[in-house]
Amino acid sequence: MYKIAIVGASTLLGKELKDALSESSLAASDVALFDEEEGLGQLDQVGDEVTFVQAITADAFEHVDFTFFCGTESLTRKFWREALRAGSTVLDLSGALDQEAGVLVRSPWVGEPDVAADLFTPAVVPAHPAALALALLMERLLQAAPVRDAAATVMLPASEFGRAAMDELHQQTVNLLSFQSIPRTTFDAQLAYNLLCGFGENARVNMNAMDSRIRRQYSALAGRRLPALAIQTISAPVFHGHGFSIFAELERPVDLSLLEDAFSGDHVDLVLEDTDSPSNLSATGQNDVLVRLKLEPGLRNANESARVWLWAASDNLRLYAQNAVECALDLRRLRPQGTVQ
Template sequence: MYKIAIVGAATLLGKELKDALTESSLAAADFALFDEDEGLGQLDQLGDEVTFVKAVTADAFEHVDFTFFCGSETLTRRFWREALRAGSTVLDLTGALDQETGVLVRSPWVGAQDVAADLFTPAVVPAHPAALALALLMERLQQAAPVRNAAATVLLPASEFGRAAMDELHQQTVNLLSFQTIPRATFDAQSAYNLLSGFGENAKVSMTAIDSRIRRQYSALAGRRLPALAMQTISAPVFHGHGFSIFAELERPVDLSALEDALSGDHVDLVLEETDSPSNLAATGQNDVLVRLRLEPGPRNANESSRVWLLAASDNLRLYAQNAVECALDLRRLRPQGTVQ
């Protein structure tokens, strides 16, 4: 039996991670839940076990095999080395460590990455779900033909920025419909009924930080195998789910059926019906990335082209949690069986 600590257990991502863990082969583990401020003292249940969310301390990681950090970046930076010193494997879902020396950005869903985790890897960052979805789709397209150029617009939901952002989007919507002043404490801008490429100067969340994080982590997954990707991130007035509009130019024309075969497979649900469309609502609760394929018609054949459009959507929190659990299962081979100490 393993012991697993979740730091940031009361966050949106922490709750999704708990569900993913209890649905996995790690469900029998002994869990310890930690958080700060508002999360402290909350009663929680994992499987048949009921436990409380406790404050994080320097000695909280004794005898812990895996520590998932999914709270604030500040909390991760404060305690991740304490977890390492205690002999725990660290998995960082906050993005705080992806530029630390030796820390690897990973996803078992994407083919062989340039560097493999070993006993000397200080920590692993499960890839951001937007970076993961983009890498997965670029990898599948490459199976049909080499990708010459690619560009993506990524639509981010309020849940990307935490519970406070979701609450503010909700309250802004309510206030706008009743002609009242809208709250701006989190976004310092009108997020409801609006598309934004950045927030106000007093915002508590940052589009720039998320944009940079997705770019870094896509590059880490892509390595030298996948194409460089031009990307733009936009905040959308939705609560959950990533949306993607992706354009790719291939080295040679490929027919529609070959592209459909290349895209289909594990973790990708190809939408074929004309009446269906990938959307953040359709993706809710799904483990797969929903994808709709469209070709720019070629000069001779409308079903064959080198110019491809993809519309995709995924459940951002669920995809993140599922990938983190897969990373832990992949790293399990590096740990001794049973109790560590």
């Protein structure tokens, strides 16, 4: 039985992580919920236990085995070293630590990491769900043939930027339908019924920072095993779920059936029916990345080509939480065993 702390427990990601822990082999753990001022005192339930969100005190991390940071980057930077000093294993989902020295970006689902976490690793960053989905898909593509070139457009939902972003998208949609002025506090731009590659200069969320974070973390997962990937991020007017449009040129033509075989397996769900399409709605609540394959017809055979299109979708919050739990399970080997801690 472990003791687990979730910092940023009242955020969308914090709540999803709590549910993922309750469904995992860590469900019997003692889970403490912490957050900043606006989340304090909220009643919540972890498994069968009713608890509440607490303030972070000087002894909050004492005897805590795993601390998940799910809140703002500033909250993580303020307390992560305190968690380390208390002997806790730190897992950062806030995006604050992936450029800190010695911190590893991880996913047990992608290949074999070149450098495994050890007792000297200060913290682990469970890979961002967009970077993880792209790495999973590129790894499967490599099983069919070497990749000469690849590019991806990633469509981000409002939930990627927190509850306030979702609320503003909702209010923008309602106000536009009633011909009223729209709120712009979060995006400083109209996101409803619109696609954006960046937000206004007074926006409270940073599209460029998110773009850079996904690029860095894909590169960290890819290492030297997976192909380089050109990535463009777009903010879509949806509340939940990632969408991916990916083009890849392979070193040699491959048959569609070979590609379909390569995309079978854990964490990726290949959609074969012509009438079905992966979408942010169909991916909701799914643990897998949904993907549809399409070949650009070759000169001699319509079912064989070196040019491949992938359309994919995933539940951004669920994929993030599931990967974070898997990282914690993978790191249990570093926790002291027995009664001495």
